[in-house]
Amino acid sequence: MRAVRIDEFGGPEVLVPVEVPEPAAGPGQVLVRIAAAGVNRADALVRAGVYHRAGRPPLIPGVEAAGVVAAVGEGVTGLQVGQRVMALDGVNAPGFYAELAVVPASQVTALPEGVGLVEAAALPVAWLSAWYCLRHLAKVTKEDTVVVKAAASGVGSAAVQIAAETGARVIALAGSAEKAAWAGEFGAQDIVDTSAHPDEAEVEEVLRLTDGRGADVVLDTVGGRAFGRSLREVGHGGRVVALANVALEPSTIDTRDFYPKNASVLGFQLTNLQIHGYDPRPDLRELAERVAAGAYRVPVESVVPLEEARAAHELLERRDNRGKIVLAVADL
Template sequence: MLVRIVAAGVNRADALLRAGLYHRAGRPPLVPGAEAAGVVVEVGEGVTGFAPGQRVMGLDGGTSSGFYAELAAVPATHMVVLPDAVDLTRAAVLPVAWLSAWYCLRRLARVTKDDTVVVKAAASGVGTAAVQIAAEAGARVIALAGSAEKAAWAGEFGADVTVDTSAHPDDAEVEEVLRLTDGRGADVVLDTVGGGAFGRSLREVGHGGRVVALANVALEPSTVDTRDFYPKNASILGFQLTNLQIHGYDPRPDLRELAERVAAGGYRVPIEAVVALEEARAAHERLERRDNRGKIVLAVGPDSGK
């Protein structure tokens, strides 16, 4: 179907795609933008459940040309109709960060009220979503962030404990997590950083625990010592959203549930800034400096707040 894009979420994958560093980047010209919200303009023959004028959100799924555009032709299987209570700006950032956090914690790690969950980069888009999702499940949440300010902010989303990793670098981070878990280690570690952080995640997880790896924003190899996880009977779970879709995952039920929970006021979706599409470069640069708290949204049309 054809969608008039109103708001597009800005993600690190967009910046990597622009730089030619993203693992699934094709040959230029490329249109970035993996998630967006907008209004249906036209539906293809045989498409049901959608009509022109409906407000929708969704993913490109690796098959469309990207959402940094005024119009996008998108498979109907990648889009869902929005509840009235969810505005297009917030909806535009649910399909990547929120869906990733949801799938990793609810479907892969299967977090329960008996778990202690470590969330790395807890002030990021995925991080703030993960803190809320884990807290809603009743888990004890330890939020790790790269500054005292970011750690305190992550605490506002329901974390039980916050850790400023700038004050606990490398091995000190591991020691702090073990201290906070009385030496047992965490039941679940959500690793949104990769690189050297992944090796620390394996040391921070406890017996029978689960480490979920969903990114490598560090853009560096991870050195793994198998002795850090196999004696603990720990599991390593990988997640990559686009690849999951390519292999048959239908994101629509999870996206609908997320939207309904946001509509009901169950989750806060922090938006740091809404900037014009023409300012995409500045948005990417801010993201690359890691200056942002919450998501950055590109406003493509005049209706982004509706």
């Protein structure tokens, strides 16, 4: 079968199209024929050899995908050959940059009608992360003001919609005027171009927009120095949810920026959550049903052929994309 493999850690150029043997489903597993695979920053970190669960080359990257069930292993119930599904597996890392992948049945979710396979491939990482952070951790309600950082990213554009659906006021932060305006199309009441409001000016703008009170919830998808700003942007009794460090730099903070406000700092890491028993299927089913009903729009900026995974990673690392990048594996 066709796949894209990493034979040595490095830049996008190490993503090499190859032919590899087809896998087979064992007990409790599902063989999925992949139609589309999501491209994530975790994939780029794996490729570079700096991800905490990278393993050693040779390896096939990819932790989310959508396709059709090709076979089911012994003991698998509730899934049938030919069924449209989405799959997530950051724990066992089956490698979705391929035509076929074997996944534990506990990580495979059937798709409702009305959700395309390209859309579905974008849900398991970015959308599930935004959903869990806002609905389960921050418990956002219509009374809240929510700041979403990197609002034009896959997680960010999902978070804007999820928060707005609750009736919350959303302040979307993005790295250019164009990106900020685009994020505003998903329900943000206020937008901030962080290129025009760098560093402390960002904090001042958030405080201005909240009449000095600060936000009830700050979703920090950036990390590094941005995390320190998030602590200054949150208000009394607020919640800061940290779910990434795409800045790849240390976060230097002053505890006086949050403890006097009785603010909470909440961490989220999807793979670690799964390792400790989280079953993603109920949340993924609810997300897919809302997409099918038209409550959410899944923005996919680029659909790139599997063999051009290098170009997809180059686009991802330029950080010019608005929404998700997806690899097209097969036409199903």
